[in-house]
Amino acid sequence: MMQLKYMSSCARQLFLLSVSNLLLITMLIFPLNVSAEWIESEGRYYIDRKTSRDEACKNALIDARRKALAKAKLEIISSQQIDVCNETKNNASCSLFQSTFAFIDGGFITEIKKEPEKIVDSTPEKECVIKIQANVIKYDEKPDVNFVLKAKLNNKPKVYEGAKISLDAEITQNSYISVLGWYPGLNSENYYRIFPIENEKNKIDKGIFSIPRKKSLSKYELIANFPKNSDKKDAHEFLVILATKDKFDIISEENISDFYKRLNRLGRSRWETKILGYTIINE
Numbered sequence: 001m002m003q004l005k006y007m008s009s010c011a012r013q014l015f016l017l018s019v020s021n022l023l024l025i026t027m028l029i030f031p032l033n034v035s036a037e038w039i040e041s042e043g044r045y046y047i048d049r050k051t052s053r054d055e056a057c058k059n060a061l062i063d064a065r066r067k068a069l070a071k072a073k074l075e076i077i078s079s080q081q082i083d084v085c086n087e088t089k090n091n092a093s094c095s096l097f098q099s100t101f102a103f104i105d106g107g108f109i110t111e112i113k114k115e116p117e118k119i120v121d122s123t124p125e126k127e128c129v130i131k132i133q134a135n136v137i138k139y140d141e142k143p144d145v146n147f148v149l150k151a152k153l154n155n156k157p158k159v160y161e162g163a164k165i166s167l168d169a170e171i172t173q174n175s176y177i178s179v180l181g182w183y184p185g186l187n188s189e190n191y192y193r194i195f196p197i198e199n200e201k202n203k204i205d206k207g208i209f210s211i212p213r214k215k216s217l218s219k220y221e222l223i224a225n226f227p228k229n230s231d232k233k234d235a236h237e238f239l240v241i242l243a244t245k246d247k248f249d250i251i252s253e254e255n256i257s258d259f260y261k262r263l264n265r266l267g268r269s270r271w272e273t274k275i276l277g278y279t280i281i282n283e
Helices: 053-071 083-086 090-099 256-266
Strands: 003-008 011-013 036-045 107-114 118-120 124-141 149-153 158-159 167-171 175-183 186-193 207-211 222-223 234-244 253-255 271-281
Touching: 036 053, 053 107, 083 222, 090 149, 118 222, 149 234, 167 175, 167 234, 175 207, 186 256, 253 256
Parallel strands: 158 271
Antiparallel strands: 003 011, 003 222, 036 124, 107 124, 118 124, 149 167, 167 207, 175 186, 175 234, 186 253, 234 271
16 A cells, blocks of 8 residues: 655555544535446456455445446446556456446446355356346536546556656646555555545646655655565555646545545536556565
8 A cells, every 4th residue: 555654754554444424514515417227247256376255245236336337328448447457457457447447437336235146166166156237327418528637647657666656637727636556455445545645735836746745755655565464475556637727625435435425415517537557566
């Protein structure tokens, strides 16, 4: 997981490992109509030497969500659009990551009714099978084609523990910029705030900018830390860069569905995102 390292020698973690469902009340800028639909879907994932039953069932649930979004005919982000997927060529993992990223363009899942998981004999291994009903909300409002966000990491997609992470970006309108971390290996349900840090304003004029900002390099750094108690050799992590036309507060940890509910109230034409991925190598 990425860590925020203060130059004053005090260390601070970017997120807590507690799971919470947070519902925030946001004042509406204007009413936004949405359409909701209950969709049935089924997810499957193999149990093998590298994948435990619990991990397979977690991935099966993610797969079921992805298929529900596809049935709703939402725009699904291709794995090739995610930088880390191009580098690692791990199509199995990348197809699962799409389930969360698909919330961004077309809509999001607001509620899930899940049947008990089943373990079935299959070829070549046993599979965990999960059936769900998902309440999918589609955005009626279209994105603003003149509100454009571009961003790229200043690191290679593969980094080692202790590496400094930074990014360069460009926005076409004055915006409020936030950066959130998504760590699917630890908690696939929540986003965690990385930027802005405490007492730092995040309103940025249109044009090119960097995170961390040059004027803040003496205060903090973004450091890649490998997840504790992990027996894997690598860990996939993602940065969600969010640009909003209006002030949009980010808390330290927030359930992903609740996060998109708030963005939905803001209005789809009022925000844009860019996703950047990297893999931390454990040596």
